[in-house]
Each structure stands twice: as structure tokens, then as C-alpha cells.
Amino acid sequence: MEKPIVEVKGVYKKFCTSLKLNMLYGLQDIFKFKKVKKLPSLRKNEFWALQNVNLKIGRGEVVGILGMNGAGKTTLIRTIMGAFPVSYGSIKVNGRITTVFERTRAFQRFYSGVENIRVKCALFGMDTKEIDQKLPEILKFAGVEKFKDAPFGSYSAGMRARINFAISIFANPDLLIIDEGLAVSDVHFRKQCMDTLKERKSEMGILLISHNLEQFTELATRLVIMEKGKITKETSNIQEGIQYVLDHK
Numbered sequence: 001m002e003k004p005i006v007e008v009k010g011v012y013k014k015f016c017t018s019l020k021l022n023m024l025y026g027l028q029d030i031f032k033f034k035k036v037k038k039l040p041s042l043r044k045n046e047f048w049a050l051q052n053v054n055l056k057i058g059r060g061e062v063v064g065i066l067g068m069n070g071a072g073k074t075t076l077i078r079t080i081m082g083a084f085p086v087s088y089g090s091i092k093v094n095g096r097i098t099t100v101f102e103r104t105r106a107f108q109r110f111y112s113g114v115e116n117i118r119v120k121c122a123l124f125g126m127d128t129k130e131i132d133q134k135l136p137e138i139l140k141f142a143g144v145e146k147f148k149d150a151p152f153g154s155y156s157a158g159m160r161a162r163i164n165f166a167i168s169i170f171a172n173p174d175l176l177i178i179d180e181g182l183a184v185s186d187v188h189f190r191k192q193c194m195d196t197l198k199e200r201k202s203e204m205g206i207l208l209i210s211h212n213l214e215q216f217t218e219l220a221t222r223l224v225i226m227e228k229g230k231i232t233k234e235t236s237n238i239q240e241g242i243q244y245v246l247d248h249k
Contacts, residue, residue, distance in 0.1 A: 003094050004056040005175045005205040006080055011089035012039060013050040013079055013229075021045050039088050049075045051229045053089070057175065057205040062197075064208045064216040064238075066245045067226035073209050076226070077177050080207070095174025098124050100165050100181030107160065109153030113144055116152050117167060124171045134170045141196075142166040158186050165193055169200065179209045194218060213242050 016022035025043060042048070050072050057063050065073045078084045080091055081099065106123060107116045117138055121131045139145045142162035147155065155163075161181070168176060182190050197206065197219055208219060216223060216238055223241030225233040227248075235241045 002059060004058050004092075005094050006055070006057040006207075007090075007092045008053055008055040008076075008080065009090045009092075011050055011053045011076075011079060011091060012048060012087045013075055013084060014040075014042060014046050014087045015049050016043075016046045018045040049229050050079065050086075053229075053231055055224065055231070057207060059174070059205055060202045060221075062201055062206040062208060062219045062221045064210070064220035064223045064241075065226060066216070066223055066241065068249070070228075071226040072229040073226055074179060075229070077179060077207060077209065080175075081177065093175065096125050096171065097175045097177060098168040098171045098173035100168045100176070100178045107152050107164075109151065111152055113139075113148045113150060113152055113155065113163065117163065120164075120167050121171060124167070124173070126171055138163070138166040138170050141170065141192075158189065162189055165189075169196060173204050175205045175207065177207045180211065182210070182212075182215070216242060 016025055021044060025046070053072075053076060055063075055076075065076065067073050075084065079086055080093065081097055082093075106120055108119070111119070114135070117135060118131055121134065121138075126134070139148055142159070142165075144155070144159055144163060147159070152160070165181060168181075182193055194215070201219070206219070208215065210216065220238050222234065222236050223238055224231055225241060225245055233241065233244055235244075
């Protein structure tokens with residue numbers, strides 16, 4: 001049996017509402033060299049953003065995460081990416097992760113389109129040979145071949161979104177994370193993205209966060225519902241999961 005691409009086991013993540021205390025706690029935690037063997041208690045102004053989260057994602061699965069704002073969806077994906085260290089529990093990732101977010105912060109406005117593509121591909125773990133091979137496909141898919149040497153700052157929001165998605169899919173990820181990443185693209189490109197994801201989803205695992213419920217209906221094989229940092233429901237019946245969220249607003 002193939003290993004899961006992602007395995008989240010009993011994960012807790014805490015944050016602090018006070019900047020000063022957060023810096024103090026951070027320094028204290030740095031000097032704790034021993035691995036945390038038991039669930040830490042909350043200190044002053046701390047709160048749990050994730051509580052006892054367990055999740056496995058395998059190749060060919062499209063897992064949609066639903067929940068109100070503040071439910072812990074973005075915190076969960078950022079811990080999976082390694083952007084946030086877990087406070088307790090463990091996360092194992094087997095393979096390459098690529099991401100499609102609503103905002104394209106990794107791009108530099110004064111670099112050309114090609115230069116930005118090369119940098120983003122390198123950040124996803126691609127070597128020079130692999131980037132050279134994939135560059136023409138990325139430019140073609142994004143429809144920016146004629147503008148490849150123009151400054152990225154001159155690109156429209158739609159062009160940036162197309163490049164962002166194209167890089168993430170042609171980097172051959174084992175796990176593709178999409179957090180509202182298709183929201184700014186036009187309707188024709190969204191259809192192109194959805195068709196591509198349907199064609200290629202068997203090659204990877206996909207973690208999808210979106211306020212567009214139709215995307216879950218079209219793509220998802222499983223839904224995870226989160227409330228206050230906890231997974232409260234998990235189902236492969238997509239319509240049942242969507243209705244559960246609508247009924248609990």
C-alpha cells in the first residue's frame with residue numbers, strides 16, 4: 001500500500017494575542033532543546049488555533065477543507081507546508097509541495113516574467129535542468145509567451161494568477177495546495193484550471209480551500225469540516241458535507 005503523501009497526527013498549534021508576550025515565549029521555546037513529549041499548557045494570552053487534528057492525504061485524493069473564517073483552515077495548510085512549527089503532534093510529508101494562493105507574494109515586480117518563474121520554480125525544489133524543460137509549457141499554459149520578458153509589475157492580476165497556477169501544476173507536485181488561488185482568474189482560465197486538475201489529479205494529492213462550493217462538487221473526493229481549530233466532520237459524500245456546513249452557519 002502506497003504511503004500517504006501527508007500524514008497529520010494529533011497536531012496542536014497555539015498562537016499568542018500579545019506581540020510582546022509572543023516574542024518572549026518564542027525566545028523561551030528556542031532554548032527548550034528537548035522534543036515536546038506532552039501537550040504544553042497555554043500561557044497568558046495564548047489560544048489553540050489547531051486542536052488534535054488528524055488527517056491523511058493520498059495520491060489521487062482531492063481533499064476539500066470547509067469552515068467559517070477563523071476555523072483553522074489556513075493555519076492547517078501552513079503547518080503542513082512547514083511555515084508554522086507545530087506546538088504538539090507530528091506532520092510527515094512525502095514529496096514535493098506546491099501552492100496556489102490568492103496573493104502572489106513570492107513574485108518580484110521588477111523581475112521579468114521568466115525571471116520570476118525561474119525563482120518560484122527553484123523555491124518549489126526544481127533544479128535548473130527541470131526548470132528549463134518546463135519553462136515553455138508554463139509560459140504557454142499561462143498565455144504569456146509574448147510578455148515573458150516584460151517586468152512582472154506590468155502584468156495584470158489575471159496574468160499573475162495564470163502564471164502562479166501554471167508553475168504549481170507543471171512543477172509536478174506530490175501535493176498541490178490551493179487556497180482561494182483561482183478566485184482572481186477569469187472564468188475561461190478557471191475552467192482551464194479545473195479541466196487540468198481533473199486530468200492530473202490521479203498523479204498527486206490536492207488540498208483545496210475555497211468559498212466556491214461548486215469547486216468541491218466538481219473536484220473533491222473527500223470533505224473535511226473544521227470549527228474552532230478542530231475537525232468536526234469528515235465525509236466522502238460531498239453534497240452531505242456541503243449541506244452540513246450550510247446548516248451550521
